[in-house]
Amino acid sequence: MTDVTPLQAPIGTRDILPGESETFATLVGTFATMAQRYGFGLALTPVFEDVGVFHRGIGEQSDVARKEMYVFEDRGGRTYALRPEGTASIVRAFVQHHPTTPWKVWYVTPAFRYERPQAGRYRQHHQLGVEVLGTEDATLDVEVIALAWRFYESVGLRRVTLLVNSMGHAACRAIYLEHLSAHLSAHASSLCDEHREGWSRNPLRVLDCKKEECVAVTNAGPMLNDFLCDDCREHFAVVTAGLDAVGIAWAHAPRLVRGFDYYTRTTFEFIAEALGSAQNAVGGGGRYDRLAEQLGGEPTSGIGFGSGIERLMLALEAEGVALPAPALDAFVVDTTGGTAGLALVETLRAAGLAADRAYDGRSMKSQMKVADRSGASVALLIGPQEMASGTVTIRDLRNSDVADRQHSVTLADVVSAVREATNRA
RNA sequence: GUGGGCGUAGCUCAGUUGGUUAGAGCGCCAGGUUGUGGUCCUGGAGGCCGCGGGUUCGACCCCCGUCGCUCACCCCA
Incomplete structure (x- = not known):
């Protein structure tokens, strides 16, 4: 007998149908227009890649790589993963095709993470983003942030907070990490349950921990900003001065380290204040000056930004913003x-x-x-x-x-x- | 991965201490005489009460399991 149990969308996924898909389409369309205006071309890359792209890209010790990836083997025995974020694939494509630089591309893509679904968090969500490879000009960081800022502005999102920080480059961060590790090691017993044992796997993650115990320990410890080398300090100064110059309000977030290991120097995050839940980051990004190398290419600086479409839709709804939908004549x-x-x-x-x-x-x-x-x-x-x-x-x-x-x-x-x-x- | 709440019509939900043919609003369909929407009136269709098992004379209601949804933690978009 045929099983006629109704099929439904997988856990943590959802259908976006007429009624709200108009908003989705408007957001993508607006972003496409703005990206084009800023000189970006569209890049389409496969939604699945060799797992190495993500392992080497976002870091084997990141939460996403460790426990949130959809990994599968195809019939030929190759191990692939559904992309959990947009940047790694773009950089892989850059390394593979050697385009002339600066290479400025934008993308819209689904992203997959195996997590327990929750408000504003899905196993498949969609991201809009841009990436620029091939220049470490700090004023470019400003442009990338500006594009994101203007995008939110133009779709009607009003209550947005921009957080920025610098994570330093490989050398100065390594020095900081030594000091941080020493500090965490000395105070490990005071850390939260999860980090008491696991802090050494990825010390920076402890900075991101919201538990009181961890916050207390890290607040008393060394701060990343105090360890920035002159170049990184200068880079960050140019970024913040540039933001001021183009009239974008920002706040320094010294603890902002973000979830992927590839970030260097500038990192930033956009918080939608209207989203009351913990999932209130609508977008974020940063510079990644080592990523191309890690994916087998020549050392090449890069910076990018990604925004979650579903979260943006939730934020707009929370602010009571209704985007005009195309109507029949x-x-x-x-x-x-x-x-x-x-x-x-x-x-x-x-x-x-x-x-x-x-x-x-x-x-x-x-x-x-x-x-x-x-x-x-x-x-x-x-x-x-x-x-x-x-x-x-x-x-x-x-x-x-x-x-x-x-x-x-x-x-x-x-x-x-x-x-x-x-x-x- | 851990914990809480919830699964009754397309949607939002009622359903009394377990007791006949399970209800409402909205939506949908058809009418309200002679070709016309949005208001109003009338009628109609539509439910294995998530699924499986158990208790009982009898289960939408109680118990167990299961699947799913949802919220939170963690982390992120």
Whole structure:
């Protein structure tokens, strides 16, 4: 017997359907426009990669690599992973293709992490982002942050806090890590349950811990900023001065280390204050001056930014921001049972107008209800009378003024009549 | 990986101490005479009460398991 148990989307995933997919599409469209405006080209890379791309990229000791990756073996025995974030694949592509630098690309992609789902956290979510490879110019960091900032601004998100920090480069951070490790080692017994034993695996992660015990220990310990070399200090100064110069408000977050191991120097995060939950970071990024090397390429500086689309949608909703959704221009109501309605919607569409109609020979009243629900600006009525006279009755569906709500136009004038009615809005 | 809450119509939810044919609002469909939406009125369709097992004369209700949703921790977008 066939199993007819209804199938459903996997745990932690969800369908984004008409009603909210318009918002999704608008966000992607807006980001695409802005990225293009900033000189970025679209990069499409596979959603799965050799696990090495991510292990070497985001760090074997990061939480994402250790326990959140979807890893699988294909029929040829190769071990792949669904991408948990966007940057590593882009850098892999850079290393593989040797494009001329600076290489500026943007992307939109699903990202997968095996975690327990929760508000604003899914096993598959979507990210928008940009990456730039091949320059360590600190003013570029400002541009990348600015692009993100302007993007949030232009989609209507208002309560955003930008946190920035510098993690130093390999050498100065190594020195800091020695001091930090020494400090953590001396106070290990005072750390939280998780880090008491595990701090040495990735000392920087302890800085990210929100537990009181850990915060107390790390606050009393060495601070990363005090160990920055002159170059890194200068780089950070240029970034912050640049943000000031372009009018972007920022706050220094000395404890901001972020979850991936590849970051060097500039790191930043955008907090959506409207999201009350712990998952309030809508976007973040930073510089990664070692990543290309780790993926087998020439040493190449890079910086990127990624933003979670679902979280951004939640934040917008929390702020009561509704993005305008594209609407139909005209809805054709045809009660003649022939092909007049079909021909008319096709004419309208060919003219660049959005048009739809009803099916299954419904009554005029029924078709009018569908027209109303469709959100179309006008209804175009074709009945026996119109058929006989070669005309169409155009009816305004938005305004309820009694006078002049509908009138007759010839078939030849329908397109211009719809345009006129639509623009009148 | 750990812990809490919850699974009844398409949606949001009622359902009395376990007791006949499981309800409401919204939505959907059809009508309210002679071609017209958004308001109003009338009618209708639609539920293995998540799934499996147990207790009982009898289970939407109680018990166990299971699947799923949700929230939190951790971490992140």
